[in-house]
Amino acid sequence: MSQSNPSQIRLTEEGVQAELQRQPHLLMKLAENAFTVAESLRNNYFKNTAQFISALRKAINSYATGKRPDPILGVYDTPKVDWSSVQDEVVTFIDGGVGKVQLSSQVPILLRVGSYCVRTGERRLSEREQFGYYPVILGDLEGGNKERKDFIDIVRISAELLGGLSALERTPDLRLLMFHGPLVYMMSAYAGHTPFTEKDIDLFLKQYAPGTNTAHRLKEEFLEDAKLYIYPPMTPRSDEWIQKKLFEPLAWISWLYRRLIETAKQRTPKPIIAGVVERGELRAFSETILLARVFQGLRKNNQENYFNQMYGRTDLKSPKSLLDRLNYTDALLMAMLLQPGQYSESWEIAKYDGLREGRVTLPNEPDVSVVNFAPLKPENNKTGFPRVNGCYLSVSETTEPIRVETFAELGDDQIHEAVNRAHMYSRLLPGYGFPVGLDIADKFAKVPAWMTQSYGKLIRHHLGVSLQRGEISDAEMRRILVQAIYMTHRDWLFRPQS
């Protein structure tokens, strides 16, 4: 009766089709794709996808049962959810949120990084949970190119990292530090921003350190490293940068990563540091691991035209072309290959392609100088960005797989430990399929709509009054904005715990 065995049915095309029917989020995504791919691929897109997935599942199964020599995709099961296995663990969740005010258009005015620290099994509420937040008012910063859309991102990344670092330093027994989003972003996109000034960094650090001393030391240590190792390969004007106390954003961020990792390394056991990504758009895993192996296998068997025949085309010759034409992403393929509770093998995510020479404007300087970002790549020196491993985790049938990332340098076991916990935390939000602690930090960091709305009102009101009196000045306007924004302190979430 092998026909009726569910694990066998999974492997058939009909089985895949039936399964997809039950997963509206996948069907929607496939339907969307069917419209966007080339016309010749549209017919039978769904059927062909099912056929392809069925073939993949069979191949994975053959390898797992020893019938196939080469792996296609390593799949692991998370351990059964068992909270007793993680009792008395201290976990900190970090997330940043942006508050936008509707003036003539949506203007981001402040950024808040929230942290939520909890000790599992602790019954005393005051001992159990700590909340922290780090607001940064964007207008106060001198560095960064404010006209760039990603200005807010470099601010957020810096602030989140400082939040994480601060959590790590404040909590000697921290077991897990979990960030909302990629552990490290695709950094080359953020190259070229005007360096932050010391004043900017002070604004960041104001929220960060337990004592001003620590903050001061952090700043000084960066400048020292920058002087000796970081800036010289990046710019011929290194000494001038140091003298002006400039904090080139990417250099600063990469240094903060290093700092985070160095701090973690000194502890036993090493705290797990992870980022969890929802709705990822990445294709790297499919391209460089999964499909690379598929094509290799096809070539081995002289079947390199397998996909062209299946789809009736001639251009589906490489993983990249297949993904391009068919619009598959990691999340989509993994959703169809992983079962709830399963996760994929991990791979090193290429985060730093494209770090090369770029143009940078210094603060209060009209000229543009050329800066080389390539030295920030991990392979170049000990001050570069860290290598990152990632894998996909399926939480439930109705949600997209999430991606979990850890630092390669902190050990291979980190990814398994992180996945296990991400899975447990996500099981508490099965409809969302995302770690509940990050959801808490997210809500905490979020600048609530009523608040930004009332800022909007308040700001407009004051501007209106001042305009009528004809006494509006830049300084006045800033004063009003800052005043309005600092009213965040009224938010109940931020009241100190009694």
Add this chain to the structure above:
Amino acid sequence: MPSANNQNRKFVGTIVGESTSREFRLALDHEAVREQDIIAVDATLRPTDGTASPKQIRVWAKVQRIERLNPLFPVEAGHELAATQTDPFDTVLSLSREMVTAVCQILGAEPLDGGAGGKLDHLRYPPQPASSAYRPESSDIARVVLGELEHKKDRALDIAHLSNRREVDVKVDGHAIVTRHLAILAMTGAGKSVTARRIIEELANKNYPIVIFDPHGDYTGLSEVPGLGNRVRRYYAKFPIFEEDAETVAEIINSLGYELTPTMRHRFDEVFRAAKMFLTDDKTENQTRIGWLAQRLNKPEIGTVFPVERDMWLIAYLAEAGEIVKDQADAAGEQSLTTWGWSGLANYTGTDKRTLEGIKKRAYATAAALRRMEDTNKKIAAIGATPLPTDRKELVQYGGISIVSLAGYTGDFQATIYSIITNDLYDARVRDELKLPVLLLLEEAHNFAPAKADTPAEQRAVAATRQIAQEGRKFSVGLILISQRPSRLDETALAMCNSHIIMRMVNPADQNFIRKVIESLGEDEARMLPDLDVGEAILSGQLINFPVLVKIKQPTSQGEREEKDAFVALEEARKLYGVGRANNPNTRRS
């Protein structure tokens, strides 16, 4: 004076969101207040004329509703925990952050220095967001609860203390109660009678004349209260047949199940009149007549063992006498009866004789039923009770409490006795023959002022109650209506009650009805009704400055029907009467 000492003032929360001059929201310190607590917020207001300097005021408010929310605890997670039987503390869920908000109703404002002596003005400008609210001193709360009564201490009745702050006495306006009518509404066992007794004791201290209609003997205990006993009189009610017209009495016979046929009904008027006129003011004459009756009916006990009175027995005797006279063609007897008031007897035919026989049987049966009711009534009215005085004005005495026991009578009789007395007293006040004001207390008021008056007796009762509810104030006749089924109460009568004491009530029909009829009762208060404890009450209307949740103080007196543990009572009875355990002789020992 409000205490200048601010140390004991306890911070309870901060005003958040949008406030109006009627309501504001308070971000609360944990467990700082309970629903129905009275709190205050200080404010500064510029007088509208713009002349004087800004005034410091204290805004008084009552916590209507408390909302508690953990926005960081997703519902979904709750379901997951339940499904997997996981303790939330073992997980990474956040349990510490709760948002507690109180919705507060503004009661009014007074100068911060308390210069207005508890009188609260309407607030015409909302309190400032971000102001701090605090728990005022007990003495200050007592002052505003008392309101203007502060200056009219002689009016104040000490009946309760605040439910949430026992140390604060709540005194109510006795004047409002005795002149503007009071309704005490609650389900059975909630404490209505206890409350009423407390009020009566307080009013008695002020010598206010009270007449209580007591269908269950709830008020018998009043006479045992030291210092009150000699002022309490208990009356058992004899049903005053001849104060009613023939039609009513015929109805009474019908209502007891001894239906008069139309022919009997026709003759009944004449029998009734004959009976009514049979006894005169002349004692010797009466003796002659009674002698004749005993001899003619061949019942020597008449006039000897059983005194002849103006009651249902007399109607029965006369019907029988008429029947005998006709049967035996006793012309002399017929002549006597005619002279004594039975006009038309001479014209009666043989058929009429049988009709009289029917009337006789029914009248005897009715008389016996009435006697049973009267006996019960007398018994419950307790030793020392006297018959109702024919002059009802005697019920109203300075410092006197008259309890009219109605126990034992069925509904219609109670209603009739009640309307007769009430109408008499009211008329006496209107005609100024009764010099003192009076307060009438109606237990089971839905029987005396029913929403749906089915029988003529009920219709008369509701008319009497309505009249006092509507006009009583002019003639200083006040009402206290007590009922466990408010929705069965006459809406007009209830609507005329300007004060209300509302206690635990779970029946939704009753709650809705109360919400509809009693304007001073807020929605949140109405929602609390099912959750009130025994003895807890919401006071609202003219008896109080603003609605408050209180606990009624225990009266000194005990009710007749204080509930005993059923099993304790059983054991007491066994001991008292020496009863053994049931022993079935057919059961073999095993």
